[in-house]
Amino acid sequence: MLKIYDSLTGEKKTINDSKVRIYTCGPTVYNYIHIGNARPLILADLVVKFLTFKEVKVKYLLNITDIDDKIINKAIEENVSEFDIAKKYSDAFFNDIENLNITLPTKVIPISSKLIEIIDFIEILIDKKYAYEVNGNVYFDISSLEKEYGELSKQKKEELNTGARVEQDFNKKNSGDFVLWKKTDKGKKWLSKWSYGRPGWHTECALLIDNFFTKPLDIHIGGIDLKFPHHENERIQYIAKNNKEIAIAWAYNGHLSINNEKMSKSLGNTILVKDFIEKYGANELRFIYLNSNYKQPLNITEELINQSIEWNNKIFNLLKLANWKIATKEVILNNQTPIDDDFDSYKYITKFKEFMNDDLNTPMVITLLEEMAKNINKQIKNKVLDKTLEKFKAILNVLGLSYKILDIDKKTKEKLLEWLMLLENKNYEKADIIRKKLQEGGII
Numbered sequence: 001m002l003k004i005y006d007s008l009t010g011e012k013k014t015i016n017d018s019k020v021r022i023y024t025c026g027p028t029v030y031n032y033i034h035i036g037n038a039r040p041l042i043l044a045d046l047v048v049k050f051l052t053f054k055e056v057k058v059k060y061l062l063n064i065t066d067i068d069d070k071i072i073n074k075a076i077e078e079n080v081s082e083f084d085i086a087k088k089y090s091d092a093f094f095n096d097i098e099n100l101n102i103t104l105p106t107k108v109i110p111i112s113s114k115l116i117e118i119i120d121f122i123e124i125l126i127d128k129k130y131a132y133e134v135n136g137n138v139y140f141d142i143s144s145l146e147k148e149y150g151e152l153s154k155q156k157k158e159e160l161n162t163g164a165r166v167e168q169d170f171n172k173k174n175s176g177d178f179v180l181w182k183k184t185d186k187g188k189k190w191l192s193k194w195s196y197g198r199p200g201w202h203t204e205c206a207l208l209i210d211n212f213f214t215k216p217l218d219i220h221i222g223g224i225d226l227k228f229p230h231h232e233n234e235r236i237q238y239i240a241k242n243n244k245e246i247a248i249a250w251a252y253n254g255h256l257s258i259n260n261e262k263m264s265k266s267l268g269n270t271i272l273v274k275d276f277i278e279k280y281g282a283n284e285l286r287f288i289y290l291n292s293n294y295k296q297p298l299n300i301t302e303e304l305i306n307q308s309i310e311w312n313n314k315i316f317n318l319l320k321l322a323n324w325k326i327a328t329k330e331v332i333l334n335n336q337t338p339i340d341d342d343f344d345s346y347k348y349i350t351k352f353k354e355f356m357n358d359d360l361n362t363p364m365v366i367t368l369l370e371e372m373a374k375n376i377n378k379q380i381k382n383k384v385l386d387k388t389l390e391k392f393k394a395i396l397n398v399l400g401l402s403y404k405i406l407d408i409d410k411k412t413k414e415k416l417l418e419w420l421m422l423l424e425n426k427n428y429e430k431a432d433i434i435r436k437k438l439q440e441g442g443i444i
């Protein structure tokens with residue numbers, strides 16, 4: 001069974017195989033997403049694809065934060081409506097995740113569709129005395145769950161309270177109390193019994209998880225920068241409402257930096273997903289993530305990108321080679337493989353599952369793929385392929401690495417055969433002309 005490192009307890013938690021509930025905090029749609037934002041999305045996608053491969057049922061929810069100060073500010077800046085901004089960048093987001101070969105989550109919910117539920121949720125917290133209203137604003141009282149609050153980010157009460165000193169708000173009971181409902185006269189607002197206002201971001205995610213799932217999550221996924229205050233605040237609201245932990249495992253991806261500088265919008269050093277894909281490709285980004293431990297910080301460099309390009313080219317070329325060799329019967333696809341060979345390919349899948357079950361050890365999977373690639377190359381030389389190729393493709397699929405291998409039609413096959421014949425007859429000059437054409441067509 002899949003084991004995932006849980007950041008709350010510091011233990012690897014076993015994820016129950018019957019049905020797995022996953023949540024990832026989605027984008028605030030006021031800009032295009034950058035490759036740092038793609039890391040948690042690719043991590044979640046890896047878990048989803050792996051569990052699906054194991055025939056485990058997955059329920060995966062992703063939110064879209066389409067109510068936020070950043071959206072309002074952008075709308076003012078561009079002199080368009082908030083709706084226009086949210087629509088433009090939601091569409092761009094869906095485009096990006098498709099291009100990243102990310103399987104669409106079971107459900108993607110824009111938070112603006114859940115305002116009634118959010119208001120109800122906040123009312124429950126007030127009724128239960130975990131939240132209080134002052135002057136149209138509603139705050140969570142962190143002293144009401146003193147023991148639990150701070151456990152995720154491992155902070156003491158004093159630290160939590162001093163952290164908020166910069167934005168000292170004299171309405172609050174404790175300086176660390178955070179806002180659930182914010183009274184506002186700026187931007188889009190909704191009527192609640194407290195004021196015209198907007199929900200706080202932390203409440204959006206807590207509500208969605210509570211509203212969509214009947215049980216707590218198996219895995220909550222996100223970037224490490226969201227642990228505090230966002231996830232601490234999500235967690236405490238869920239505990240207040242349900243008297244239960246929100247998730248069995250909190251899985252965090254390490255932060256991405258670029259040339260040793262933290263990648264962030266404020267520093268202006270982000271690489272947008274769409275630009276990365278256009279320049280290098282989606283596999284090229286995925287490989288960089290897969291080849292490192294997801295929990296570790298990662299520094300993107302030119303060298304790392306080049307290494308990824310090289311690796312993907314190697315795999316692509318191998319798949320192309322096997323494809324045309326099989327089509328021209330230059331190698332035989334041996335489905336009646338001797339027991340030993342079949343055992344070999346079966347063994348690869350067993351190892352793959354072992355590595356993945358162990359907290360998604362993808363760097364080991366990459367090493368395994370390299371071993372398989374060597375074996376496939378050897379088999380091609382010997383003109384007989386066993387099921388290793390099939391398993392190799394299945395693993396690439398789970399990893400979300402996708403290569404455009406063209407089908408070889410009758411005409412192409414004839415060309416290939418002609419080329420091979422010319423080679424056999426040592427007519428290298430003519431063979432070269434055909435080889436070039438086949439290369440240009442992406443066949444070999």
Ligand SMILES: Nc1ncnc2c1ncn2[C@@H]1O[C@H](COP(=O)(O)OP(=O)(O)OP(=O)(O)O)[C@@H](O)[C@H]1O
Nearest residue numbers: 028036037039040222223224225226255256263265
């Ligand atoms: N540099 C990064 N490396 C890894 N993950 C990141 C990085 N920046 C953001 N994330 C992750 O992307 C997801 C979306 O977060 P968020 O919307 O806060 O992104 P952001 O780019 O930091 O935006 P903003 O600058 O508006 O706060 C979160 O899971 C967050 O942890």
Ligand SMILES: [Zn+2]
Nearest residue numbers: 025205230234
């Ligand atoms: Zn969230």
